[in-house]
Amino acid sequence: MSQRHAALGVVGIGMALRNAVQQAGGWYARPAGSLITSQPSTSFAAASVMLSPTQSMSSMRPTSLGFDPWSFFDYRKFVYPDVYDTNEALLCNRYKTHGSVIDRYVPPKPFTHWNPLLDPELDRRTKYFNFRLYASFICYRSLWGFSKPELQARILAAYKSVHLALATGDMRYAEPYVTENMLMRLNGEVSKRGRAARVEWRMASEPDPRDIRLVSGSVVHNPLKQGRLHFVQWTARIPSRQVVAVYDARGNLLAGDPEKELEVVDYWVFERPVLKALVAPRPGPQGADWRLLERLQC
Structure with a gap:
């Protein structure tokens, strides 16, 4: 590996770590807005420097295929599926309660059998x-x-x-x-x-x-x-x-x-x-x- 490639790798790792630290609060703070106003995650944007110093991550996405493989790595859909996942949001908005008791508890009674x-x-x-x-x-x-x-x-x-x-x-x-x-x-x-x-x-x-x-x-x-x-x-x-x-x-x-x-x-x-x-x-x-x-x- 040449010195140029090694330097680019170090810079890429540093930028990725800095980006992760800056976005760490997002893991613990509930996002503002809704499914309509939310923006795509940029958690992996800093890693684009690892590909090429002149090439961005967005240019590598095969949007012409009709899907974005990087969306599978959007952590917000796993942490806040009720906000960023359309199906989960619909379910959470529709069902606030189950509505009935699943199992009605009966207080314990004394044992009656000798065994x-x-x-x-x-x-x-x-x-x-x-x-x-x-x-x-x-x-x-x-x-x-x-x-x-x-x-x-x-x-x-x-x-x-x-x-x-x-x-x-x-x-x-x-x-x-x-x-x-x-x-x-x-x-x-x-x-x-x-x-x-x-x-x-x-x-x-x-x-x-x-x-x-x-x-x-x-x-x-x-x-x-x-x-x-x-x-x-x-x-x-x-x-x-x-x-x-x-x-x-x-x-x-x-x-x-x-x-x-x-x-x-x-x-x-x-x-x-x-x-x-x-x-x-x-x-x-x-x-x-x-x-x-x-x-x-x-």
Whole structure:
């Protein structure tokens, strides 16, 4: 190799490294704009000097063939497919939620058979264990920054906000934490209170986020069963101590007791859309977060 070729190689490597450093922020920042306004990636533009000092990468692209092979190396389609991949964008815009609970959790029951290995309850507990394991695997592999403590904190915030919305009748408290169908159902519950004019609610003993147990998890494909869009559902067991009192317009007590604390255990199902990944996790669809899908009657 001549000195000229070696010098060109060093310059090309240096420019490629500098270009990669300058664009490193793009891997972690969500892109602005949409599919229509986004521009092609230039991640490999600096490598053109490796071909020839007077020849650019664009001149080497066989655009006359009707396709651009370099588009396969556009990292943004892998990191942000909901923005830069047309099919994924359509799916994410169309399906914000799966709409129904995939698997309704049933709390464990005592073993009844003398041999636990032959008891059907063991099979059911094993099933939920496998569900939790698989849902955790998908969340950690597909979601950037996923952590169980953050999910538990989100569930606790949603739990308090939904109860506050039901007590005050102001759905703005619950809106960031529930799906559209659940918001409509909460509005219906408030309107059905009828003559009840006032509801007093407070949490006498707020649970620690670590006390919230994720008892079951499920993963399901989108209804069209296409692309990377999936939905993860977690069933959370939420213990608390609450005080509830319902009064009519004249101030007469209708239900509950303002002086009595109730031990409450709720099973709520939270859902989030994810872009299922094979290796590298992704931020997920724009605006996606864990939202209340269902309150189970256990």
